Amino acid sequence: MxxxxxxxxxxxxxxxxxxxxxxxxxxxxxxxxxxxxxxxxxxxxxxxxxxxxxxxxxxxxxxxxxxxxxxxxxxxxxxxxxxxxxxxxxxxxxxxxxxxxxxxxxxxxxxxxxxxxxxxxxxxxxxxxxxxxxxxxxxxxxxxxxxxxxxxxxxxxxxxxxxxxxxxxxxxxxxxxxxxxxxxxxxxxxEDGVHQAMSLRFSLAGVDTGQLAEFLNANGQGQSSPDFLHFWMVWGKKSSLEPLFREAVAAGVLEERDGDYFQGFSVPGRPGEISFNCPRIRADLNDGADPWHLSAAQTDGRAAIDRLTDFCRTFLPGCERAYIGTVAPMVGVRExxxxxxxxxxxxxxxxxxxxxxxxxxxxxxxxxxxxxxxxxxxxxxxxxxxxxxxxxxxxxxxxxxxxxxxxxxxxxxxxxxxxxxxxxxxxxxxxxxxxxxxxxxxxxxxxxxxxxxxxxxxxxxxxxxxxxxxxxxx
Ligand SMILES: Cc1cc2nc3c(=O)[nH]c(=O)nc-3n(C[C@H](O)[C@H](O)[C@H](O)COP(=O)(O)OP(=O)(O)OC[C@H]3O[C@@H](n4cnc5c(N)ncnc54)[C@H](O)[C@@H]3O)c2cc1C
Missing domain, CATH: 3.50.50.60 (FAD/NAD(P)-binding domain)
Incomplete structure (x- = not known):
């Protein structure tokens, strides 16, 4: 044809x-x-x-x-x-x-x-x-x-x-x-044709950022202002949030891989909203130019976002009433x-x-x-x-x-x-x-x-x- x-x-x-x-x-x-x-x-x-x-x-x-x-x-x-x-x-x-x-x-x-x-x-x-x-x-x-x-x-x-x-x-x-x-x-x-990890980024809205800042300040992640929050956890990188992640994995709220990369930021013009540089997509799905990888990254990421939302609501003070503001329409492809x-x-x-x-x-x-x-x-x-x-x-x-x-x-x-x-x-x-x-x-x-x-x-x-x-x- x-x-x-x-x-x-x-x-x-x-x-x-x-x-x-x-x-x-x-x-x-x-x-x-x-x-x-x-x-x-x-x-x-x-x-x-x-x-x-x-x-x-x-x-x-x-x-x-x-x-x-x-x-x-x-x-x-x-x-x-x-x-x-x-x-x-x-x-x-x-x-x-x-x-x-x-x-x-x-x-x-x-x-x-x-x-x-x-x-x-x-x-x-x-x-x-x-x-x-x-x-x-x-x-x-x-x-x-x-x-x-x-x-x-x-x-x-x-x-x-x-x-x-x-x-x-x-x-x-x-x-x-x-x-x-x-x-x-x-x-x-x-050299093996393996790409950098993809991520499906999302945001949580309805966050009490003042309370979250207070918690982070008291727990080893000093914040310059509740309007410019930045917090993170990566297994083995000495993040003060690692014990919380351990607890969440033990409780079945998170999977082990959810702690491979976790990072949150404030967003100007969107008070009470945190943008997350995660979840990282499953390691075998790393080719953003492969339509099947890209599609599976969407479903894999969405499931992980559910877990991370649950984690934030349960373990991070200020996030108790948070809800998903955005699931990024594009999978984040690094390379x-x-x-x-x-x-x-x-x-x-x-x-x-x-x-x-x-x-x-x-x-x-x-x-x-x-x-x-x-x-x-x-x-x-x-x-x-x-x-x-x-x-x-x-x-x-x-x-x-x-x-x-x-x-x-x-x-x-x-x-x-x-x-x-x-x-x-x-x-x-x-x-x-x-x-x-x-x-x-x-x-x-x-x-x-x-x-x-x-x-x-x-x-x-x-x-x-x-x-x-x-x-x-x-
Ligand atoms: C998870 C993640 C975290 C990152 N963190 C940071 C960070 O904190 N700060 C930072 O500065 N950088 C960060 N980066 C890197 C940076 O965001 C990207 O490298 C950069 O935005 C890529 O720009 P680009 O113009 O090459 O591609 P893109 O911005 O992806 O633009 C490509 C455009 O082309 C369109 N397109 C694709 N194919 C077609 C087609 N066939 N026909 C028509 N349109 C098409 C797409 O819809 C898209 O709009 C991050 C990247 C990722 C994935």
Whole structure:
């Protein structure tokens, strides 16, 4: 059976596949850089993992006392703060946000810039321009003449299958869906193909946060304010809450694995609500690009949320009358496919604080692997002799890490950028995804307008200057 599709009567200079953490910012940046932009998003709101997987707060990325991600991230934070959906804690961390507010602000920024969005639409396939189709045996080449130029994306939504034509395509699906469908090679998982753990995040509302803060203060987890709670338990990591978890496991309220990772945070603009960075999904379900793993993660996570809710109500003072506020609509996926780019960022690049002449982002967030293999894996603690562990250290991410080696007019910002398993675990945090998205958006607009959509033809020194003009730190 041959599937047929209709071709949309309009074309765009830039189409962003996936309006998530990197994609929403990429769309805004491309629109501000003057391009006709469409963001195509599978769900009904922007922000991706940050909003729909409820990943709050933004992880800090600070070096020498300075936030490394500025530019559009600064504007986003300022707008969130202005409407009460963002906040700075007493320690000066300005990264707290309300995911619902984030959805609205991102959408406003995109539409104000003249960008368009098409929700409830999946990218399912790609079309290559004639004469640039991938070779039957895959891509072992990297020569300019042999690179695939994508002419369109095949989308699926309530209108059926449709081809949407674009100059440059930004693949911000987080899983490199576009690049992989176009035949681009990719990495996935660690040396055994095993991915980081997934989580299904949730929130509890109806919490007496004053009472909970009092309890935590008295039980070894000092809180700066009842408005900025942060508490945690991981087996064997000397959490003061470990005895409570032991008791709950013995009482049959929790399963042993529920203590593999437990963490709660306040959410600005949502008094009495705590957002949880858990439960961690069963270890054998670790591939977020496998539809069966993803679906089973949803059911596994929901059952665990029931147990954790019961635990909080029974064991944490202030939570007696708590109820589930949100089960995140998206499973939280930390790592799946990473495209093989013109450059692949490595662990050594991070530890040696490597600088690149085509840098588009600076990072000091550590290698942070939520391993399903058990035991601590690598360098989460900022301790060591490598240059990276100095308080004012950072490494850079080159523009080339966003360019799939075998494609001509595609950029991949975000967690699927070209990096090894270890390096990805450091660069994947939201603010870096924003900055990569910002770079990709400007570059895509320029490539579409001035360079026949060839993303390698972009003047990266000019891109860096433009990012600095927007307040960026590159
Ligand atoms: C459990 C968990 C906890 C984390 N904790 C933190 C934290 O505390 N702080 C922090 O800063 N970072 C944290 N991270 C990391 C960070 O949130 C992610 O790495 C980052 O948000 C990924 O951004 P992205 O743009 O690459 O992908 P996403 O934000 O996931 O965006 C991908 C978007 O593409 C859409 N999409 C996917 N496929 C298609 C398709 N085929 N067609 C159309 N649309 C599609 C999705 O719906 C989504 O909107 C955490 C991640 C997880 C999973």
């Amino acid at each position: 041959t599937l047929s599709y209709v071709t949309a009567p309009r074309t765009w200079e830039v189409i962003v596949a996936g309006g998530g953490t990197a994609g929403a910012i990429a769309g805004i940046a491309a629109a501000r850089a003057g391009a006709r932009v469409l963001v195509v998003e599978a769900l009904g709101s922007l922000g991706g993992t940050g909003t729909n997987a409820w990943v709050t707060p933004l992880m800090r990325n600070v070096s020498g006392g300075q936030n490394l991600n500025r530019g559009l991230t600064d504007e986003l934070k300022a707008r969130l703060h202005a409407r009460g959906d963002g906040a700075t804690d007493p320690g000066g961390n300005d990264n707290w946000f309300n995911p619902e507010g984030m959805k609205t602000v991102l959408e406003q920024m995109l539409l104000e810039a003249g960008g368009e969005v098409l929700y409830h639409t999946h990218v399912v396939a790609t079309l290559a321009a004639e004469g640039t189709e991938p070779s039957a045996n895959g891509h072992s080449f990297a020569g300019e003449s042999e690179r695939t130029h994508l002419s369109a994306l095949i989308l699926h939504n309530k209108g059926g299958l449709q081809a949407f034509c674009a100059g440059v395509i930004i693949d911000a699906t987080g899983d490199a869906d576009v690049a992989v469908r176009a035949g681009a090679p990719f990495h996935a998982g660690d 799946t496919r990473r495209v093989k780019g013109d450059y692949t960022l490595t662990l050594d690049d991070i530890l040696d604080c490597r600088r690149f002449s085509d840098s588009i982002c600076r990072n000091h967030y550590p290698v942070d692997i939520h391993s399903v293999k058990g035991g601590a894996r690598l360098l989460h603690e900022r301790e060591g002799t490598a240059p990276y562990f100095a308080p004012d250290a950072y490494h850079e991410i080159p523009y080339r890490a966003l360019i799939p080696a075998t494609l001509r007019n595609v950029l991949v910002p975000g967690r699927a950028a070209s990096s090894t398993f270890e390096a990805q675990s450091a660069i994947r945090v939201q603010q870096n995804c924003h900055t990569m998205g910002e770079a990709a958006g400007i570059a895509a607009a320029w490539a579409a307008r001035d360079h026949g959509a060839d993303v390698r033809a972009v003047d990266v020194a000019a891109l860096q200057r433009e990012m600095r003009r927007w307040g960026g730190n590159v």
